[in-house]
Amino acid sequence: MTSTAPDRAEAPAHSPEQRRVLTVLVAAQILSGAGLAAGVTVGALLARDMLGSTGLAGLPSALGTAGSALAAVAVGRLSQARGRRPGLAAGYLAGAVGSAGVVAAAVAGSPVLLFLALFVHGAGTATNLLARYAGADLAAPAHRARAVSTVLVATTLGGVAGPGLAAPAGHLAHALGLPRLTGLFLLAGAAYATAALVLAVWLRPDPLLLARDLEAGRAAAHAPPDGRARPAPGSRRPGVPAGTLVMALTQLVMVAIMTMTPVHLHGHGHGATASGLVIALHLGAMYLPSPLTGRLVDRHGPRAVAVASGLVLLAAGTVAATAPDGSVPLLAVALALLGLGWNLGLVTGTAILTGAVPPATRARVQGQADVAVAIAGATGGMASGLVVAAAGYPLLALGGGVLALAVVPAALTAERDR
Template identity: 40%
Template sequence: MKTEGHMRLQRRIIAVLIGGQILGGIGMGATLSLGSLLAAQLSGSNAWSGMAATMSTLGAAISAVPLARLAQAHGRRISLSTGAIIAGAGAVTAISAAALNLFPLLLLGLMLLGVGSAVNLQARFAATDLAVAGSRGRDLSLVVWSTTVGAVLGPNLFGPGEVVGAAIGLPPMTGAFAFSVTAQIAAAVVYASFLRPDPLLTAIASRAQDPSIPGPQGGLAVLRKNPQARYAVATVALSHATMVALMSMTPVHLREHGASLTIVGLTISLHIAGMYALSPVFGWMADKVGKLPTIVVGQVMLVASLVLAGVAADSREAVTISLILLGLGWSASVVAGSALVAESADPQDRPALQGVSDLSMNAAGAIGGALAGVVLAAAGYSGLGFASLLLVAIVLIWTTRQPRHTLQEIQAPQHIEQP
């Protein structure tokens, strides 16, 4: 039941999560772009520069389930603050790697930094722990949107970071990592100090007295028993794989066709804006129109993006529009799909299911990015666009094959009550 006290508590939780996300986003945005440059420098070859993104993704994937288990056992406050501290330790490790000229140590640092991405993903689910059914998508989308601030501010700290780094004696290209350490520690303090009462523990406690609810289950157990959960997790993972596949190869394609770094940067910036800037709109749609229709809207935008990339790969303007549509389609699909993941399990089972979802999302993105390079080499950018339609087709076909009662649950779930 939605009471005034409940609403005040949820508003405060959302504010704390947004604050932590902004701090964590600044830390990630300030360092991951520099990671590729540092990887090339320490390894002595540009061929290793891609390992920065690979190790970060690996860190996010590996930590997703352990952080979820920590949340299930001790609450979001402990899980999120612990993850932020680990990410800060990753930044310290990266600085040490540069000082010692040790490439393997840098890879370890970047992997630990990737835990910060897992924290960002878990924070969006934390927004749903005490959300009522009619605002779950909105609350989740507001936390997703807040990552835009860090994504925009972070890269602009490169210059100031070098000035600060030089002043305190840090190796070149590591000053921004010092900002990351500070930002991650600050995020940990925000989570640990202000995420009280813990939203997940509060939600679990409110359900503990109901004898009809079984004990906690693992994420895979929930997937086996719950077709709605399988649909939601697959939608998020496949949508993310689609986005990563095309986005990761676009800079390569544009550079091969003579685009300047400025044009490449602008295209990616507009894509990122599409990913995050309108997420509250899609959250509102998920709540008011329905999760399923919002997912379909997202998939249609992904189709438009991929077809445009396929038929107009030689046009920079068309590629830019395609990347904007790609970001918008990702946003609609992931916001609505994530809200559906949260609705697919009782509070005590949500962290486990969400951990599996985040692991699947990161793994799908890593596989999609790796296979995209192979497809690009074999069939070109147009071929990549058309080939990626297969992933969208899976989601759309799966949607149409949902049983009638499942579709009704997806659009208006009734089986989970919130305190």
């Protein structure tokens, strides 16, 4: 008799469980996307105003991404032990607490509290990225990249709307007697808290726990007659370092250039509205192309998409480096290309990594991989301010574009070992 569990494990792309999981994840990602906007759009400006130094303006991004590294470990381990639902909900709740802490720090004028709060706020960013793995838990291998991309694209609405609300949110904060730059952090706190509630209540069945059950059923159905267990497929695949490296490199380049662009614009007389527009286009390009990217990876494999990622990031750095000082239209183009290149690299790396590990160890390995991604982002964010202070924004942008070409050999390694 043929077991039904393997059948469901082989073709879950259109299962009711997978559809429900994706629906809930999409709702949570729309909300959390608005939370991402705060640290990206005004974090560096808030730190610069409090510290009076452009050289340290990249510190908020570095702290946020360092916090996201710790959160990636914590959320990954909690998800490994208890499932995606408690892990992701806890991560978003931590992001909400960090947002509230930033507001409190601005009111108190305390840089120390600001840095601590930005560190905790990074948990929201980490969780937003980790959610993409939950979309792939129940997906068939041929649809895995598309499932990841469905979760990523849901971030677009909140991510694009968030920066555009910088001025209205600033007015709200001012009306409440708070510094204007804290407005987006008020929005982020509410968005992250609501996303945590949505996941805690409605992410049932838990995709990771169900994937484990399906994998166990498939293993039992194909167990050898002597009853001896075979090694878990994919438990020692070289795709783990290759996928991690692709994601880490794209994250480093993206964060470095993105972090200093609002500061660069502000230094040439543009206010929060211009920065918000540029960052909104950037965030839209980070997530909106995801469905197309997922189809490209599923159809053509990671090699071609990784090459495209490196070339697009190089183009982004070149446009940013050669744009006339403070040119909003050209910098908007550069940041849109930057977001697109990041998307191509992230979906490629995620698909490589997810295909390399079985459900039994998936959440832990994914959390560890996102630690490397977060550390790379922290490095890019911290170095960006120092590079701009020492050599200028154009050198930062062009150098980042050249560095991005390293994603190509990383993906070629994974493709060769498949």
